[in-house]
Amino acid sequence: MEFLSLKPGRSVEGDEIPCFRSENKASNYVYLVAGTHGDEVEGVYVLQQLFDWLKEDEDVNLPFIILPILNVDGYRASTRVNSHGVDLNRNYPTKNWSSEAREKKYFPGEKALSEPENQFLEKLFQKYPPRIIISFHSWKPMLNFNGDCEKVAQFLESYNSYPVVAEIEGHPTPGSLGEYGPEKYKAPVLTFECPLLSEDVSLRKIWEENQQGLKELLLSNLLESK
Ligand SMILES: [Zn+2]
Numbered sequence: 114m115e116f117l118s119l120k121p122g123r124s125v126e127g128d129e130i131p132c133f134r135s136e137n138k139a140s141n142y143v144y145l146v147a148g149t150h151g152d153e154v155e156g157v158y159v160l161q162q163l164f165d166w167l168k169e170d171e172d173v174n175l176p177f178i179i180l181p182i183l184n185v186d187g188y189r190a191s192t193r194v195n196s197h198g199v200d201l202n203r204n205y206p207t208k209n210w211s212s213e214a215r216e217k218k219y220f221p222g223e224k225a226l227s228e229p230e231n232q233f234l235e236k237l238f239q240k241y242p243p244r245i246i247i248s249f250h251s252w253k254p255m256l257n258f259n260g261d262c263e264k265v266a267q268f269l270e271s272y273n274s275y276p277v278v279a280e281i282e283g284h285p286t287p288g289s290l291g292e293y294g295p296e297k298y299k300a301p302v303l304t305f306e307c308p309l310l311s312e313d314v315s316l317r318k319i320w321e322e323n324q325q326g327l328k329e330l331l332l333s334n335l336l337e338s339k
Contacts (some may be wrong), residue, residue, distance in 0.1 A: 114167055114174065122233025124186045125196035130233055132180050133164075134241065139176035141244035141300075143336050146180045146234075149201050149248060149290070151187020151194070155307040156249030158316040163327050173331045178241050183230050193218055199228050202250075203286065205293035221288050243300035244338055248290055251307040257281060259291035260301030265335050272326025275306070 115136040122130035134142075147153075147160035164179055182188050186196040194200050199222040203214070206225035214220045222228055226235060245262055254275040256266035266277040286292065294302040307319050330336065 114170060116168060116177075116179070119178075119237075122236075123229055124184070125229055126186045128185045128189070130180065130183060130185050130230060132178065132233075132237065134179075135175070135177040137174060137176050139244075139338065141242040141338060142176045142178045144178050144180070144243045144246040144300075145249075146183055146246060146290075147249040148180075148182030148184050148188050150250060151182075151184040151189070152191045153193075153249075153251040153307075154188075155251035155310060155316065155319050156305065157182055157188065159305075159307055159320055159323055159327075160249045162320045162324065163331075166324075166328060167331070170328075175331060175336055178237060178243075180234070180237075183234065185230075194220065195228055195230055197222065197228060201228055201231055202290055203288040204228050204231050205288050205290055207288050207292040207296055209292060210288040225288060238298055243294060243298050245336055246290065246294045246300055246302045247305055248302060249305050249307065251309050253306060254308040255281075255306045257291065257304040257306060258301065259304070260295030260299070262301035262303050265301075265303055265330065268330055268333065268335055269303075269305070269323075269326045272329070273323055 116133040119132045119134050147157045184195050184201055198220055200219045203219050203221035210225040256269055256275050256277045258266040270277050291302040291304050294300040308314055
């Protein structure tokens, strides 16, 4: 399918945040986002491969917004946080946003939506409302769903056998995209946690164990507008 480059966002350091929209328009969009945490190269790689496939594919016809790397400064520096030291996934203006961080790496910013990377995403949401957001991360492999997308998580689980979880026990995430999407836009969020690289786990392997499920998901009717 064909994609257009949208006007890129700007990071704290002024770098471009690339963003693409499928040529087909709709009243709401499937968001594919990676690199919210700059050191999570596994999720960035998986989305890059999926995007490359989509560009060649002619059978998928969903409307997409694709952000291959949201936290471009963090990606360049291999840090979870952006150049202000903020965890972008704790900085969304949810009702439960809190200025407290359990650990430094979860620093949520001085106030909600303080960061230019998230302001860019928010602008996109307003212009191109999300119907569902799939956000690629890496940690312990799991399919963490917020809002009405348990079926999507189960569909993927049938391919990759990652556990499907509604909430991660002992790991509250105030100000996360998973809280924000359903609360503000009624858009469910699937936080797709890839496994981490290790001696036995290469980027290639992570893609290989996920490519069929992800492609079949985009070819299924599960992401059609309700
Ligand atoms: Zn992450």
